[in-house]
Amino acid sequence: MRSYVRWRRSTAVIFDLRVAARFFSEYLNTIPLIMKSNDTIPFFDSRMERREFLRTLGLTGAGILLGSPLARVLASDYPLTKSGQVPVRKFGRHDLMLPTLGLGGHALGVASDDQAALMIDAAIELGATFLDNAWDYHGGRSEELMGKLIDGRRDRFFLMTKVCTHDAADDYAMAMRMLDESLKRLRTDHLDLWQWHAVSSLDQVKKGFGSKGVVDALFDAKKQGKVRFVGFTGHTHPDVLLAVLKEKAPFDASQIPISPIEANSDAFVRRVLPELIKQEIAPLAMKTLGGNFAPVKDQIFSLNEGLQYAWSHPITTVISGVTTVDQLRQNAALAAAFQPMAPDQMLALEDRVVPATDSNRFQPYRNWMSYRDGDSTQMTA
DSSP, rough: OSOOGGGGGGGGOOOOOGGGHHHHHHHHHHHHGGGTTSSSSSSTTTTHHHHHIIIIIIEEEEEEEEHHGGGGGGGSSSSOOOSSSOEEEEETTTEEEESSSEHHHHHHHOHHHHHHHHHHHHHHHHTTTEEETTTTTGGHHHHHHHHHTTOOOGGSSEEEEEEEOOOOHHHOOOOOOOOHHHHHHHHHOOEEEEEEEEOOHHHHHHHTTTTTSEEEEEEEHHHTEEEEEEEEEEOOOOOHHHHHHHTOOOOOEEEOOOOOOOOGGHHHHTTHHHHHHTOEEEEEEEEETTTTHHHHHHHSOHHHHHHHHTTTTTTSSHHHSSSSSSHHHHHHHHHOOOOOOOOOHHHHHHHHGGGTTTTTTTTTGGGGGGGGGGGGOOOOO
């Protein structure tokens, strides 16, 4: 077994209200104790009881992001929704509650038009009203279809899309042009969340934060009232997103991979999630089922295990790519019935899937050149 601490265990949720008041101070004070000054990957100190490590840091991580007392951390303890509906959680530092299940825009474009329409209707019925999209999904078709289906009821949804400048020469001008195109396709005058899509290299980070880069575009659009919140996404390497976070820009959200397989690698959930919590940026989970449904198809873990594992972390929403209304209803039922996994259950699941960690089949999104979001025609949560 690896000698370092899988840092994502620092964000496992444990329900002990007696220590709720110690959340953030313990979290910050403990970090130096478990990291070597010259290490980028924390290591496990064998002198610490594993369960105590999880109890202290896990409790802390959840509390600081989603609010205290701890009874408000997870949706199951904050019953603002009707029975059978998708629960809600706090959106980072903002006084806004969002559903724990979101509808992936790439998979919506894969679905038949009839199924896509049924999914949008069901999203309202079930409370899964967080909509994900991106400017380049299916050459714009995903945004156009979504816009058509929500037309006349835009205010029923929390609408997010992403800007896809990547390595473009003129980030700012291109980003603003993409925003206008996205607004037109989605038939709206504003977005709830606009995210910098798939930040995949340190060069992109440097360029994005340069004068008149994509980051300037994000925050200018926010000032102009075209977007309410801004964020960034990435799924290639934690170092890239940590470089974004090092800039301490006031982002509102970040979309990262979270799965038990991913947790055994150089993991976003171990390295990036704690920093999001520290900066009070709302974490949005993606690739919970590998981005291609392969872990479920190959019986590495079940649909229920993959989703419950993600929801047992201090995240706001799982972005789930589904291609039929039955799949959406299945995921929504799991969200409505969610009960957090105990730390031992989470660790046992991570250990069980270790043999799958090194296979590209189960983390294809790590290689940006060979993978684009939601390339599978299966459910792609």
